[in-house]
Amino acid sequence: MNLFLEISVLLITVIYSYLEALVKLFIPAKRKSIGAEIILITGAGHGIGRATAFEFAKHQSTLVLWDINKHGVEETADECRRLGSTVHTFVVNCSKREDIYSTAEKVKKNIGDVTILVNNAGVVSCADLLSLQDHQVQNTFDVNILAHFWTSKAFLPAMMRNDHGHVVTVASTAGHIGFEYLVDYCSSKFAAVGYHKALTAELSALGKYGIKTSCLCPVFVNTGFVKNPSTRLMPVLKPETVARKLLDGILTNKKMIFVPSSVNIFLFLNLFLPERALVALNKLQDLKFDAVVHGGKED
Template sequence: MNLFLEILILLITIIYSYLEALVKLFIPAKRKSVSAEIVLITGAGHGIGRATAIEFAKHQSTLVLWNISKHGVEETADECRRLGATVHTFVVNCSKRDEIYSTAEKVKKNIGDVTILVNNAGVIFCADLLSIQDHQVQNTFEVNVLAHFWTTRAFLPAMMRNNHGHVVTIASSAGHIGVEYMIGYCSSKYAAVGFHTALTAELSALGKYGVKTSCLCPVFVNTGFVKNPSTRLLPILKTKTVAQKLLDGILTNKKMIFVPSSVRLFLFLNFILPERVLVALNKLQEIKFDTVIHDGKEE
């Protein structure tokens, strides 16, 4: 195609997209039904995973819940069943690739094709670079990043074959903005955001427009994994609030879900402000939580 014509089409697309976004400010986006979907949620025994399972249960989705703790996943399942949902539970260590693949085969054989995959399982070790241990770094990436590859590779083929499905990546605002003493976590969440954006581009290039993607990026959530978090400018979120925002984003096929939405402003400032101002802004936020800091002495 002629380059001038391609640029003209690009400009028209930009104008149309902005007009569409303006209209959506006043007209609520159409929500899809998930009552007939098979929804698999990793890390479903606690926190965002449990709250998300409960939200899907309210929509009568068939739930497949994975968790490393049998007790946690069964508690979640009981709550979902009380809401009338059909629930299947599996004890899975998402740091183990072979365990993910073998359990995925059981799901496909005994339950059916997963149509909504929520990659939620995650770990965090709050420590600076010199204090975080090697096995903790490895475990962080195995669960927070590599597990996304293994689960998606297991369930995406059926979604692509049917041109229907939804892959959800639970990331973090820490996947866009670095936070001190969370170097392992931030690095893994940057990778998770990259996984989402690249997968989105790949599905589009392959013409699989019926397979949707969403990425959740909240600020601190009160899950208990980070001890005593506090900030001056941003809230500490409740899991139920985050799960409701996530489900709303899934039902409207929203690509990037920031909670709160004001996180977008911080991302914008991160691009335009000088480094010295960003350092001052970071101090102004007073982000605090329990952590391990190296004393600088030789070991």
């Protein structure tokens, strides 16, 4: 195919894509059934992971819940069983590759092939770069992004054999926009967004169109990990709100899930506004949370 023809095909595809997106504004997207799926959620003992498990449980899916906190994950499991799901729990340290691999083998042997993988486990330190301890930086990357590699390498082969599955990456708007006192967290979430995009492209290149991918990018969520968050222009979200949006995105195979959707405006502005204007916008946003800052504590 010559270059002129390829460009013509590209333009036609762009026009078709815009028309398709316009139609979807008025016609609800088809929602898939997940009742027969085996769903693994990391970090299921708290926050978004727990709320997401509850949403899946309403569909009577088989749930495999991982968390480092035994008490927290068992509490989640009890409520999921009450909602009608079959639930299996494992205490897993997602900062440890061998812990992930060994537990994954138990899941595959005793439960079956995971068909929806929700990489949700995450940590945040809330400190400026000079106050961060080396082990904190290492742990942030181990949990927030490297664990995604190990879980995917464990469970993706079965998805690829069957050309069926869904890989969910829980990232953040901090994976698109940098914030002060969150340098390690933002860096790990930028990596998570990149992981999602690259994995999506790779699955397409390999012709595995039956394996879907989604990336969740919410603004601040009140999970208790970040103390006293507040912002002037964006809401501080409840985990339940985010979980409902996430499940809706999974059921409709949405690639990028922003919560709230108005985040797109800020991402657009970050691409085109001059640096001075971006600084002014950030000041207007007035993002605040408790953070350890070199030489003192920032409130």
